[in-house]
Amino acid sequence: MELKYLTSSSSIVFTGRALLLPKCCVYNAERLVRASLSNGHVLHEWKTLCATINGQVESQVTKPKSLKEAVDLISRLNKVDQGNGGGDADKVVDGLSFLQVGNLVPSTQRSELAALNLPRPLSISCGQVSDTLRGTSIRVAYQGVPGAYSEAAAAKAYPNCETVPCDQFEVAFQSVELWIAERAVLPVENSLGGSIHRNYDLLLRHHLHIVGEVQLPVKHCLLALPGVRLSDIRRVISHPQALSQCENTLTRLGLQAAREAVDDTAGAAQFIAENGIRDTAAIASSRAAQIYGMNVLAEGIQDDCNNVTRFVMLAREPIIPKLDRPFKTSIVFATEGTTGSLFKVLSAFAFRNINLTKIESRPQRRKAAGGVCNIKKRCFEYLYYIDFEASMADQRAQNAMREVQEFTSFLRVLGSYPMDMAP
Numbered sequence: 135m136e137l138k139y140l141t142s143s144s145s146i147v148f149t150g151r152a153l154l155l156p157k158c159c160v161y162n163a164e165r166l167v168r169a170s171l172s173n174g175h176v177l178h179e180w181k182t183l184c185a186t187i188n189g190q191v192e193s194q195v196t197k198p199k200s201l202k203e204a205v206d207l208i209s210r211l212n213k214v215d216q217g218n219g220g221g222d223a224d225k226v227v228d229g230l231s232f233l234q235v236g237n238l239v240p241s242t243q244r245s246e247l248a249a250l251n252l253p254r255p256l257s258i259s260c261g262q263v264s265d266t267l268r269g270t271s272i273r274v275a276y277q278g279v280p281g282a283y284s285e286a287a288a289a290k291a292y293p294n295c296e297t298v299p300c301d302q303f304e305v306a307f308q309s310v311e312l313w314i315a316e317r318a319v320l321p322v323e324n325s326l327g328g329s330i331h332r333n334y335d336l337l338l339r340h341h342l343h344i345v346g347e348v349q350l351p352v353k354h355c356l357l358a359l360p361g362v363r364l365s366d367i368r369r370v371i372s373h374p375q376a377l378s379q380c381e382n383t384l385t386r387l388g389l390q391a392a393r394e395a396v397d398d399t400a401g402a403a404q405f406i407a408e409n410g411i412r413d414t415a416a417i418a419s420s421r422a423a424q425i426y427g428m429n430v431l432a433e434g435i436q437d438d439c440n441n442v443t444r445f446v447m448l449a450r451e452p453i454i455p456k457l458d459r460p461f462k463t464s465i466v467f468a469t470e471g472t473t474g475s476l477f478k479v480l481s482a483f484a485f486r487n488i489n490l491t492k493i494e495s496r497p498q499r500r501k502a503a504g505g506v507c508n509i510k511k512r513c514f515e516y517l518y519y520i521d522f523e524a525s526m527a528d529q530r531a532q533n534a535m536r537e538v539q540e541f542t543s544f545l546r547v548l549g550s551y552p553m554d555m556a557p
């Protein structure tokens with residue numbers, strides 16, 4: 135079955151033959167339909183898409199009650215759409231691209247994860263959304279391929295989840311927006327390498343909410359094909375963050391090797407294994423070594439043993455902030471550009487004894503998603519991302535935000551969520 139759909143910020147529109155999906159996780163229409171049947175909220179989406187695709191079929195279309203009905207419906211819509219000459223296929227918004235739909239490839243690594251005895255799950259017992267999801271097999275999108283640290287972070291955050299690999303961060307955001315996954319787990323900062331800027335930019339461009347955080351100790355290994363020795367290595371490939379987290383150790387190991395950045399750590403191992411490359415090593419996890427049949431040439435090669443990556447969990451809906459346990463809140467804002475405005479924003483928290491755990495500045499690019507964006511475009515204007523240790527249910531945080539509003543031209547709460555208190 136072939137389908138195509140576009141997305142705007144609020145609705146999904148099927149338009150033809152292909153389906154916007156991550157390259158590395160191929161789905162078929164049946165899977166999409168199954169996903170939508172399993173979730174009551176999708177009723178609205180069904181109506182939207184059916185109404186949007188073609189006014190004529192609107193009255194005949196109701197949400198399918200079974201998989202068969204849904205598949206029949208899609209066939210019918212396809213026929214109608216082909217009759218319309220491909221529908222709105224050219225109206226691609228936000229630079230989304232289309233990929234062909236293939237056969238269903240189950241992405242779950244659940245049994246493997248269980249067998250590997252991954253770190254004890256973070257308890258996310260706060261808030262109704264996380265309660266609903268505890269112990270259920272939700273789909274969680276991450277960037278990378280099986281064996282990536284992001285996959286381990288997803289399993290730590292949602293112990294029984296079905297992980298959905300995505301080839302780019304942007305695709306992970308989209309898969310939640312398009313109801314393919316219920317959550318995305320994405321890295322935002324590493325204790326050695328610093329911020330993952332791309333995800334800060336994407337948090338602003340998309341409408342998802344931060345509903346939790348999880349910190350994952352990252353222990354890198356140098357992997358090569360069986361039989362390859364350290365002295366054979368002429369090239370080391372990995373995610374740029376992983377390369378930077380191991381730079382000193384690579385030099386200490388005396389490697390005469392060029393560094394090359396690829397999309398993710400496990401993907402680097404997969405690439406070497408699939409192509410039988412014998413002069414190249416990958417920096418990746420020991421789990422990636424198991425999955426792709428690689429040898430571990432060196433273990434724990436990160437420059438500091440305290441190498442921790444912080445990931446955020448993203449959802450379509452925010453969770454309700456509470457006061458029964460420590461919360462963190464993440465905001466993004468643009469100052470008015472007047473003298474001292476950033477200082478005034480920061481002091482709104484300091485005066486209320488609210489601790490800031492992170493501040494990040496990113497160049498303003500274009501109008502942000504959501505909120506009222508009143509950005510007068512000039513070069514070298516910045517957006518500021520701040521994490522502070524308080525729940526939005528806390529009166530102090532509400533007062534601080536009221537004050538912050540006075541000195542900002544744009545302000546958005548990205549999420550108020552339970553802090554990961556793991557040591």
Ligand SMILES: O=C(O)C(=O)C[C@]1(C(=O)O)C=C[C@@H](O)C=C1
Binds near residue numbers: 278321398399
């Ligand atoms: O490539 C991976 O395995 C990832 O999960 C990505 C990522 C990152 O983006 O920082 C995550 C954790 C590690 O710090 C290195 C890489």
